[in-house]
Amino acid sequence: MKKLIKQKVKDLKRELVLEQASLYFEEVGFEAVTMAELAKRCGISVGALYKLFDSKDSLFYAYVEHQISILYASILEDSAGVDDFREKLQIVIEKKFEIFCSKSKIIFDPIAGDPLFFTKLSKKRENPAKLIYDYTATLFAGLRSTQALRVENDMQLSYLFHNFLLGFIDHWLQYGGDLREESKSALSLFLLGCIKE
Numbered sequence: 591m592k593k594l595i596k597q598k599v600k601d602l603k604r605e606l607v608l609e610q611a612s613l614y615f616e617e618v619g620f621e622a623v624t625m626a627e628l629a630k631r632c633g634i635s636v637g638a639l640y641k642l643f644d645s646k647d648s649l650f651y652a653y654v655e656h657q658i659s660i661l662y663a664s665i666l667e668d669s670a671g672v673d674d675f676r677e678k679l680q681i682v683i684e685k686k687f688e689i690f691c692s693k694s695k696i697i698f699d700p701i702a703g704d705p706l707f708f709t710k711l712s713k714k715r716e717n718p719a720k721l722i723y724d725y726t727a728t729l730f731a732g733l734r735s736t737q738a739l740r741v742e743n744d745m746q747l748s749y750l751f752h753n754f755l756l757g758f759i760d761h762w763l764q765y766g767g768d769l770r771e772e773s774k775s776a777l778s779l780f781l782l783g784c785i786k787e
Contacts, residue, residue, distance in 0.1 A: 600642070603634075603642060604642050604643075604652075606632070607628070607632050607634070607639065607642055607643070608652055608653065608656050610628065610631050610632050611623075611628055611649055611652075611653055612653055612656060612657070614627070614628055614631060615650070615653055616693055620646075620650055623646065623649075623650075625639055625640065625646060625649075628649075651715065651718070654718050655718040657689065657693070658718050658719055658721070658722060659721075661685055661686070661689050661722065662721050662722055662725070664685050665681055665682055665685050665722075665725070666725075668681045668685065669681050675729050675730075675732040675733040675736070676733065676777065676781070678729050679726070679729055679733075679751075679777055680773065680774070680777050682722075682725075682726055682729070683755060683773045683776050683777055684770070684773045686752075686755055687755075687758070687759070687769045687770050687772065687773050687776075688770065690759050690762075690769060691769050691770060719752075722752070723745065723748045723749060723752065724745075724748075726748040726751055726752070727744040727745045727747070727748040728744070730744040730747045730748060730751070731744045737785050737786075738785070738786040739784050739785060739786065740783070740784055740785070740786055741784060747784065751780060754776070754779075754780050755776060758772050758776050
């Protein structure tokens with residue numbers, strides 16, 4: 591019982607620190623974040639912070655996992671009661687574009703905004719976006735039950751879909767505009783290339 595209580599306390603501390611870290615990352619960007627400043631903001635020692643997260647990279651990885659879990663929960667909430675697979679894919683796009691628009695400081699960070707940074711960071715860990723990829727793979731499987739698709743592998747289609755969306759995001763990062771307005775055309779264009787006539 592004592593061990594269980596200790597673990598629950600540690601998990602709660604980790605969650606509270608992660609909430610502060612999220613605000614801090616989004617305020618100043620990855621590059622400017624220091625473990626000492628985060629510890630100060632949380633009212634804990636630097637040593638206590640390192641017991642929860644062994645490095646700034648681990649902390650950022652946990653931040654990304656946390657943001658993805660929030661995104662996933664939001665997608666599921668908005669998709670509840672929706673039966674049409676295209677509509678569900680549209681919700682995924684809208685939520686994904688919304689999260690990028692709302693996290694511009696961290697997205698524009700010269701280090702964290704580099705796609706290779708995250709690839710290197712997650713190389714030895716499971717992809718934190720796996721639950722999103724799994725979810726969209728099930729949506730493509732459902733869509734396949736009503737229409738013939740050019741790609742047979744639903745997980746491959748899920749990866750192609752998310753990388754296609756990154757093209758819209760990358761263009762928005764370079765040239766600006768309203769990313770949210772692109773969500774409908776993004777789905778139409780993607781499906782145009784996927785559906786067999």
